[in-house]
Amino acid sequence: MTDxxxxxxxxxxxxxxxxxxxxxxxxxxxxxxxxxxxxxGSTSHVVEGDIRPGGVLRMRMETATWSMFTLFxxxxxxRPHLLTYEHCFxxxxxxxxxxxxxxxxxxxxxxxxxxxxxxxxxQVTLRWRPLDATPEEEQAFVENLSSMQGGLAGxxxxxxxxxxx
Amino acid sequence: MSExxxxxxxxxxxxxxxxxxxxxxxxxxxxxxxxxxxGISQPAVSxxxxxxxxxxxxxxxxxxxTRPRRINAVGLKHARDWIDQFRxxxxxxxxxxxAYLNDGRAPR
Numbered sequence: 001m002t003d004x005x006x007x008x009x010x011x012x013x014x015x016x017x018x019x020x021x022x023x024x025x026x027x028x029x030x031x032x033x034x035x036x037x038x039x040x041g042s043t044s045h046v047v048e049g050d051i052r053p054g055g056v057l058r059m060r061m062e063t064a065t066w067s068m069f070t071l072f073x074x075x076x077x078x079r080p081h082l083l084t085y086e087h088c089f090x091x092x093x094x095x096x097x098x099x100x101x102x103x104x105x106x107x108x109x110x111x112x113x114x115x116x117x118x119x120x121x122x123q124v125t126l127r128w129r130p131l132d133a134t135p136e137e138e139q140a141f142v143e144n145l146s147s148m149q150g151g152l153a154g155x156x157x158x159x160x161x162x163x164x165x
Numbered sequence: 166m167s168e169x170x171x172x173x174x175x176x177x178x179x180x181x182x183x184x185x186x187x188x189x190x191x192x193x194x195x196x197x198x199x200x201x202x203x204g205i206s207q208p209a210v211s212x213x214x215x216x217x218x219x220x221x222x223x224x225x226x227x228x229x230x231t232r233p234r235r236i237n238a239v240g241l242k243h244a245r246d247w248i249d250q251f252r253x254x255x256x257x258x259x260x261x262x263x264a265y266l267n268d269g270r271a272p273r
Contacts, residue, residue, distance in 0.1 A: 012259060037258050037262075038258060039253050040260075040261070
């Protein structure tokens with residue numbers, strides 16, 4: 001695995017000024033994950049949490065405008081270096097669904113989290129890519145990744161500024 | 166942009182529709198009024214409006230026979246919030262993780 005983004009995946013990397021065991025616990029303890037995971041202003045509650053190979057973490061995540069259930073299905077749980085899980089959206093009963101606003105979207109995103117000890121702390125590398133997706137679903141993921149970072153968000157900003165003005 | 170995108174993204178991907186939204190942001194307008202500045206036919210305008218309406222970005226006033234269209238600010242805000250949160254999901258989460266690691270409290 002390279003140390004940069006590969007085609008068709010979301011890649012994010014950051015060094016946290018803490019020991020690897022502490023960073024690992026933040027990823028591998030259900031209550032801790034619910035505390036920090038999610039966009040600004042969101043809150044999450046653990047519905048079901050069992051982080052081990054074959055286990056799941058199911059959370060209800062909500063903001064002022066939406067709420068949804070998130071389901072993580074764990075594959076590799078290798079303390080304190082490697083965590084892989086399927087990141088899915090689900091309904092209240094745990095059935096996999098697509099997130100609101102997307103007609104076509106991968107049902108499963110494979111998340112790979114690697115932790116490495118660096119001089120400044122612990123480097124966390126996260127990769128997010130479609131799993132078992134059709135070509136159309138993969139395309140939707142890639143198009144949204146790029147458009148989120150570029151033109152579409154920009155045009156929304158312009159429109160919002162216009163509306164506010 | 167392909168048709169694989171959701172109605173909201175598909176609606177906003179078109180520059181004419183974005184311009185129509187900006188026009189509507191300034192106030193209600195009939196199909197005839199919307200057609201004039203864009204140099205396109207009224208049926209073409211109606212077609213664009215259908216896409217915007219299906220995406221929940223535009224609604225119409227039932228009081229007048231000309232059915233003037235207006236912007237659906239709630240639909241637009243929800244879409245924008247969702248786009249921001251989707252785009253910022255991991256950067257935000259990493260910020261919140263950092264805050265959690267630093268002081269162990271629930272981050273904002």
